[in-house]
Every structure is written in C-alpha cells, then in structure tokens.
Amino acid sequence: MEKLALTSALLDWYRTVRRDLPWRKSQDPYPIWISEVMLQQTRVETVIPYFDRFMKQYPTVDALAAAQEEDVLKYWEGLGYYSRVRNLHAAVREVAAKYGGEIPRTYEEMRALPGVGPYTVGAVLSIAYGLPIPAVDGNVLRVIARLFVLEEDIAHARTRSKVEIIVSELIPSEFAGDFNQALMELGATVCIPRTPKCTECPLAVGCAAYSSGRQSELPYKKSKKPPRIEERVVFLVRNAKGDVLIRKRPDKGLLSGLWELPHFSAPTEGVFQLTESHLTSERSGEVWAVAHELLSDAPRQISFVRNYTHVFSHVIWKLTLFVVEGRGTFIPQSPYTWMSASQREQYTFGQVFNKIFADLD
DNA sequence: TATGCGTGGGA
DNA sequence: TTCCCAAGCAT
16 A cells, blocks of 8 residues: 555545544644643543533633642542643643743654653644644554554554654655544544454555454553552541541652542551451451551541452552541641541542542442 | 553443 | 553653
8 A cells, every 4th residue: 555545545534534522623732732631541531521621620721820739630530640630730831931821833842841752742743733743652553563564562662663753754744633643543443452443444455464364463562460459458537527537648659649548558467358347356456556646546436347449550459448536636737637528629539539438428 | 661650441 | 350451651
C-alpha cells in the first residue's frame, strides 16, 4: 500500500466514522489539552462526564490558573493518577504567567511543562495548531506494530521512537491533527487489542499482520509483575460531635495530596482475619494500642466493621476497618484534622475511602 | 530501562 | 474469578 493511498484511506475512514466527542467541538488548545491529560490511561466513556464538569468549572487557562489546588483536585476525584491534575494545574499556571495565557506553539516549550510528555505535545500541537508532530499512544503503537509487523516490545522507548519516525514519514502536513486522531480512533475502535475487527479496517489491504494472519499476536508486550499486598488497619474515628478524623497524604507517591482515613500496618498477620467475635481475643489488644496512640488517649469503644480489598495498579490493600469512639479530648495536629459531615464534599479522597464512607452512610 | 502511579469495565 | 487493561509521564 502506497503512502498516499494509506493516508487518504485512513483520513477518509476517519471523516466518516469519527465519534462526536465533547473535546472535538473546537480547535481551542485548552480543552484539547485538558482532554488529552484526562485520557491518559483512561477510557473515553469515563472521561466524558469529568471533562464536561471540569470545563464548566474551569473554562479557560486563566480560570484554572486562579483556582486553588484543593478545589481542582475535587474535580478529578475518581479519575485516578492524581499527579496528572497536580502537574496540569502547575503547567497551566506556568502558561498563564510565562506565556500570557496562550498555550505555546513549539515542541520544546510545550514539552517543558510539567506532566506534558511527547505524546501530549504531539496531540495538542497537531490537533489545535495543525503542526505535523506524531502523537504516539498505545493505540498508535498497536496499529503501527500490526501494519508493519514490528515484533519488539512496545513498552520499550526504542520501539516508540521507531514508531514516531514511521508516523513522521506518513503524517500529511496539511491534515496532521486529523491523521493523528485517525490512527488513535482506528486503534480504539477497530484495531483493538484482542480480536481486532480487520474486516472493517480501511488499512487491511496494506496490513502486514493481517495478510500473514498474525494480527492477534501483535503487538508484543511483556506481562507486568503482580502487585504487592499490604495489610492495613483502618480507623474511622468519631468524636462526640460525630466529626471524623482524617489526614492529608504526603505530596508524593500514591494518592498524593488527597485525604484519607488513618490507617496503619497490620500489627500482626492475623488482624486481617479478625472478626467481631474475635475482638475480645488477644489480637484486639494490639488494635486498641494503635488507636490509643493515634488519639493520645484510650478510646471509649472500638468496633470491627468489615474487611476490604482495594486493588491499585501496583499494590493491593487488604484493609480491616474499625469504628473508634473517641473521648472528645483529642486535638489533632497536622496532617490530621476533624471533618464534619458537611465538610465532606470539600475534601478529596481516593475511591477506597469513598467506598467506606458510602457503606457507613 | 523499569517501576510507581488509580480506576472501573469487559472478556 | 481473574486478568488485562485505557488517548502516559516522572524518575
């Protein structure tokens, strides 16, 4: 398949089937950028409601730049990979301060912003400004790997730069944005990971994998190592007013910058198996000791609630939840604070804690 | 280069 | 149920 035949077949196909997505309504680089960050490692259907809400609240670079991080985080709650929005917020502030609110038009300037990698630069600059820069995401890696039977691991940086070179040679300078989106759209809807729909593919004629029947074994990707397991004891501490004790997580690492219920390494392996009937056993003494230390005082009561398992990308939390009734004398210090019921909506939590709140409501 | 970083959906 | 993710980036 000639280069021109390939690009025009792909563009023709895209212009026929392209989905009507909210971030495709304008050429404004700001909403395109927001959508690209939300779409990282995240499904389109998941992103749509978040995008609509976020754009309504922060419709411009200046609006987002002026916002408090705590508030911005709340609009990301549930999307995951929270460093994305912290970086995005910092980057938008930089655009406001350094570029007068106009998103830069060069690869180097855009790439220098926090949270903006080679994919996001290519996506924003090609879609919004029409610059002929490749935007190689997982979809494009898969499509190109099949089209040309690339057998190396697509997780390798070397493979990605090879694919960037291939796309650079194919990308039509007058339709760069559509071309990049067409490659991604094809990967997302037709050239899908398992059981690709090759009979619907506009590039099937020129596809080396399809012509050799190898479309299902490509692209090659090494399997990930299994997540480690952490057993934790979680306390929902209530004071006399019914406020709940929460704490802010560190600004780096898992769920950074979010709030959480206090939790601790399980004192013994057996705690996770603890049930209400066992609370009077020797194990409960260790739970009482940790709660006592947390409150600097002996709790009035501790009740076992239930166990939770929460799966992150690289770690699994096995949690044992206790409700603790405090004595009302405890004054928390940073990073701890009391949260009243009406304050709940101001704080951002990981979904594991929202699940706990929902169960207890 | 390999690993850390979330979540909810589909096979 | 279990696995594999889905439009990546930082370190």
